Amino acid sequence: MAINIDAMNRMDEPSREILGLSRTHLTAFVVLLLVAAVAPFFVYPVFLMKVMCFALFACAFNLLLGFGRLLSFGHAAYFGSASYISAHAAKVWGLTPELSILAGVFVAAILGAVIGALAVRRQGIYFAMVTLAFAQMVYFFALQAPFTGGEDGIQSVPRGDLFGVVSLTSDFSLYWVVLAITFFGLFAIHRIVFSPFGQVLKAIRENEARAMSLGHRVNLYKVSVFVMSAALSGLAGATKAQVFQVATLSDVHWSMSGEVVLMTLLGGMGTLFGPVAGAAAIISMQSFLAPFGAWLTVIHGVIFVVAVLMFREGIVGVLNKRLKLSL
């Protein structure tokens, strides 16, 4: 895997940390936060919220692929099931937005624990096939289950009042909630990667046999990071359902799993902020090229091929190399 070892090593140096963040990362977070805070005054907030949801989704996926070297090709299962559950919770059970989202995250985490525990029993490319197959099973379930609304999905989900107090009906007020959720997720991922847990994960990624011989219970680590990744993907999916007020089959379809792989690959797998860049690029492209319909699939395919053959480090990976950074 194309991961710049030098950059990774530089990342490990704990030079004067604030909130557990190195100076570079703190700057990056602050800049991102400022951009996100100013952006809704210039750009359509719903578009920005979509970008943030997918940025979180891609970062959660990257936690597994980039830092655990586990290619899950079925992450739509967690994104989509959380989306369905949070939509159902808000519409039928009448839960407040934060509780609906939590319900979605909870289900995604459970699903991640079950599928993850089975999938880690195989390695390499089989792992990808196992996760893809189980995600297809979740898709079939969503197609047939009584509460998911089949082909129509769950529509016109009410946005409700945050904590039962603050109305989120306007895009602008919802925007700040989505912003908070996204940055909470990104920060959590940062903490996981740079924790002792993250270091062991890195050791497993680099040399699994060695990590095992050092006494680490490799599969336990793998399942744990799988659950974290699934839960955070669920957070993204549940939030997306609140923003767009729908949960549909496309959220659980394998093409969604492919999209999140594409975002991560394009942005730079194994980098901290790459998936954010990748998600922003892909979502912008999709909305600009929306009138072209099925050509979008072709373009996705071309980006995949080009990225794999010539651009394996991704946008942020290349930036890191050029500017000697470790974003």
Add this chain to the structure above:
Amino acid sequence: MAELIGIPAQAIFGQLLLGLINGSFYAMLSVGLAVIFGLLNITNFAHGAQYMLGAFVSWMLLHYLGIGYWWALLLAPIIVAVLGILIERLLISHLSGLDHLYGFLLTFGVALIIQGLLRNLYPVSSLPYSIPQALTGGQNLGFMFLPNYRGWVIIASLTMCIATWVIIEKTNLGAYLRAANENPTMLGAFGVDVPRLVTLTYGFGVALAAFAGVLAAPIYSVSPNMGADLIVVVFAVVVIGGMGSIIGAIVTGFSLGLIEGFAKVFYPQGSSVVIFVIMAIVLLIKPAGLFGRTV
């Protein structure tokens, strides 16, 4: 003979036949995947798209050139294989030495391109392709009615699968292939053009997928999405059987088709997920897969 646990025997055998047909396609596709994986170490995600291309090319041959089923059975695999060889030469061959997952992602991209292009060219949901004259009608076997074409599909796919097994396990060419898998440098030193062997193997695997596509054209409707959902199930089949053995792929493919047929009779709601459930059980009991030698 009339009923079994309250279900008419006719219905049971009918579903089992359908299961056997599905199993034929699982077997052919997973054999192709196993052949490609054996030499290229690549899981060919484009396999479903290439199967779909086989069906599409035979439809185009008939529609635009008036070339019928029997010629299509020969020509379509060749045409799709040439396309596959181009893909291998231009794209896949540049991946040697990289992590396996890049091959998976690259071929996924190729699959998206092929599917997207055909969806643009033929936005209609499905195109009809009729059963060839010689295979219309059917046989009354006493306990059930067997349409000739379905019988032909099972025989043709069994023949193809066994022929592939014979080539790989029993011939000199197969010995070269197995040697190229073990030690390509050594085989090269004996004067064998290993890269060409790799390219042709990919072409052969792709041709198998396209052949399955031609067989499928009269049964399932020809549509750009016909391969996409099938390939995911075939991946599950491959996980259950393991990609290490051709015989394993054949046996697993046919038996899973049959099991799916049984499920359709006794628990129709669960029939679409039964293969995935079996995959979960196999992962719990024998993680390497039923015929797997390595993990």
